[in-house]
Amino acid sequence: MSIEAVINVDLDGPRINRHVYGHFAEHLGRCIYGGFYVGEDSDIPNEGGIRLDVVEALRALNIPNLRWPGGCFADEYHWQDGIGPKDQRPVMVNTHWGGVEENNHFGTHEFMALCELLGAEPYISGNVGSGTVREMSDWVEYLTRDGDSPMARLRKANGRDEPWRVRFWGLGNEAWGCGGNMTAEHYAQEARRYGTYCRDYGDNKLYKIAAGANATDYGWTETLMKQIGHLGCQHIRSTAYHALSLHYYTITGPTWDDKGSATVFDTDEYYTTMVSAARIEELLAGHAAVMDCYDPNKTAGLVLDEWGTWFDVEPGTNPGFLYQQNTLRDALVASVHFDVFHRYADRLVMANIAQTVNVLQAMILTDPDSKAMVLTPTYHVFQMNRGHQDATSLRVDFRDAPPTRPVGDATLTTVSVSASRKDGRLLVSLSNLDASSAADVAIDLRGGTVEAVEALILTSGALQDHNTPQSPSVVAPRPYDGVSLTGGKLRAHLPAHSFVTVSGSLST
CATH class of the missing domain: 3.20.20.80 (Glycosidases)
Structure with missing residues (x-):
């Protein structure tokens, strides 16, 4: 998706x-x-x-x-x-x-x-x-x-x-x-x-x-x-x-x-x-x-x-x-x-x-x-x-409504994004709440130049995974290469049940 x-x-x-x-x-x-x-x-x-x-x-x-x-x-x-x-x-x-x-x-x-x-x-x-x-x-x-x-x-x-x-x-x-x-x-x-x-x-x-x-x-x-x-x-x-x-x-x-x-x-x-x-x-x-x-x-x-x-x-x-x-x-x-x-x-x-x-x-x-x-x-x-x-918050506008899924009588939006800028840096946070399906997000970054992006991901094999004294790093952030920036467009692949942050230098 x-x-x-x-x-x-x-x-x-x-x-x-x-x-x-x-x-x-x-x-x-x-x-x-x-x-x-x-x-x-x-x-x-x-x-x-x-x-x-x-x-x-x-x-x-x-x-x-x-x-x-x-x-x-x-x-x-x-x-x-x-x-x-x-x-x-x-x-x-x-x-x-x-x-x-x-x-x-x-x-x-x-x-x-x-x-x-x-x-x-x-x-x-x-x-x-x-x-x-x-x-x-x-x-x-x-x-x-x-x-x-x-x-x-x-x-x-x-x-x-x-x-x-x-x-x-x-x-x-x-x-x-x-x-x-x-x-x-x-x-x-x-x-x-x-x-x-x-x-x-x-x-x-x-x-x-x-x-x-x-x-x-x-x-x-x-x-x-x-x-x-x-x-x-x-x-x-x-x-x-x-x-x-x-x-x-x-x-x-x-x-x-x-x-x-x-x-x-x-x-x-x-x-x-x-x-x-x-x-x-x-x-x-x-x-x-x-x-x-x-x-x-x-x-x-x-x-x-x-x-x-x-x-x-x-x-x-x-x-x-x-x-x-x-x-x-x-x-x-x-x-x-x-x-x-x-x-x-x-x-x-x-x-x-x-x-x-x-x-x-x-x-x-x-x-x-x-x-x-x-x-x-x-x-x-x-x-x-x-x-x-x-930081200064930045509005995120979706071209179409983000994906949803029915949950009982409710509807859950499964992709969530927010962004800000501070001290010449852009930070974008992305969550994929879908338990089993990945999502791809493409964001047009307008009004400035973003360079040298770096990404971190927080996810694990199962939603129930947690950290213990015996295994303290089962769920821990790690560098992520599923993000790219080309011609002012940021592309991020979000695995199922994952949280990703992307940062980069910003000039406006």
């Missing part, structure tokens, strides 16, 4: 915010303890207890931000329990995730040290569900205020003289569910109240993110937008918050109680998963349309701060730890999401995959027995796509 498309490399689209390649680390299962944090006494190389091979792997992705401490955990987390001498920090029970005891050894200072090692911006999710306005206001002061004040003195007493820069603050999490079971109207007032008392100190200007909708709840988005804008108005009237979040997970099974296996699935289940993943375009379009009614100048941001696959946990693991393997199928879910993110770069300012280590669609899996670290297929999609961060 041959598909033809056009990219005008000299026609600028919106900038792809690097923060759409963001990550999420919750106190859940082995994400923090046994993932990021192994403790200072561990024989695994660490700095202050932070596992250094994990840091090195994430730095290779140019990780832009890290969201913490949740998730549902954020709305039962009281930050002052996680500061001061570790042997004096109170123990709590993590009631959301497995009912395990939390010793609070990984707290504010440890998280900020992790972000500094990663070179990533912190995104802190504050406690609205069981916390207080004063508690969150004090946390902002503790982290970001210079000079003399009660919280600044407390921070200095705990060993940090200079304040940190922390721009991104979440005003709670999933307020419609685990974050308080609130109505949209009630939460909108709470968000205004909390946002009012989260202050800017010095040159640290907060970017406050309201806890937004679950999947298709467009009414929730409209209620929040009414608080900061007016229908058809050209100006945002309030800065109690600057963005709205959205959560959407890709599942295969018919219910949340039966989501299917991460590694044992047939072709029909694969296609069902891909239809679920592709639905992110409908959701971003719908929420963006609601936001446009109240904010036509697009001054408020949309933040997809939880996304990814959610399958049944691996057999024999704690059901509350949400540990799942990661296959080529997960990688293609990620590649399709990023193509959509690039198309909605005018409104989508951040996205955070759930989660970074050992939980759900993780970048990295760590083995508690061998102590090995494994890079997942999803990690490699982030790696191959990192050139899109802060």
Whole structure:
């Protein structure tokens, strides 16, 4: 099958915010303890207890931000329990995730040290569900205020003289569910109240993110937008918050109680998963349309701060730890999401995959027995796509509709493409979602000259293939010669179930 498309490399689209390649680390299962944090006494190389091979792997992705401490955990987390001498920090029970005891050894200072090692911006999710306005206001002061004040003195007493820069603050999490079971109207007032008392100190200007909708709840988005804008108005009237979040997970099974296996699935289940993943375009379009009614100048941001696959946990693991393997199928879910993110770069300012280590669609899996670290297929999609961060998006126009296939009552588009340019380089990402058939894509590159193209491919013999400590590179990128450039036309042969990136020097 041959598909033809056009990219005008000299026609600028919106900038792809690097923060759409963001990550999420919750106190859940082995994400923090046994993932990021192994403790200072561990024989695994660490700095202050932070596992250094994990840091090195994430730095290779140019990780832009890290969201913490949740998730549902954020709305039962009281930050002052996680500061001061570790042997004096109170123990709590993590009631959301497995009912395990939390010793609070990984707290504010440890998280900020992790972000500094990663070179990533912190995104802190504050406690609205069981916390207080004063508690969150004090946390902002503790982290970001210079000079003399009660919280600044407390921070200095705990060993940090200079304040940190922390721009991104979440005003709670999933307020419609685990974050308080609130109505949209009630939460909108709470968000205004909390946002009012989260202050800017010095040159640290907060970017406050309201806890937004679950999947298709467009009414929730409209209620929040009414608080900061007016229908058809050209100006945002309030800065109690600057963005709205959205959560959407890709599942295969018919219910949340039966989501299917991460590694044992047939072709029909694969296609069902891909239809679920592709639905992110409908959701971003719908929420963006609601936001446009109240904010036509697009001054408020949309933040997809939880996304990814959610399958049944691996057999024999704690059901509350949400540990799942990661296959080529997960990688293609990620590649399709990023193509959509690039198309909605005018409104989508951040996205955070759930989660970074050992939980759900993780970048990295760590083995508690061998102590090995494994890079997942999803990690490699982030790696191959990192050139899109802060790049200028380029529109991809197909001459005819790209190929599709019926999946139950839905229709799945099986070829996905996005492109950008940055620093004299063109990057084109191409996914073939067809499980058994190859596709050939021919792209006219207009408005500039592209030279010296190089390609990488991510694929494997089976959709179920995944990486393990014993076989860590079953699904890994490799150089690819199935791409050519002749007379301004880029031709790419896409094997079944594959992800390909093509880069080249660009002059316009």
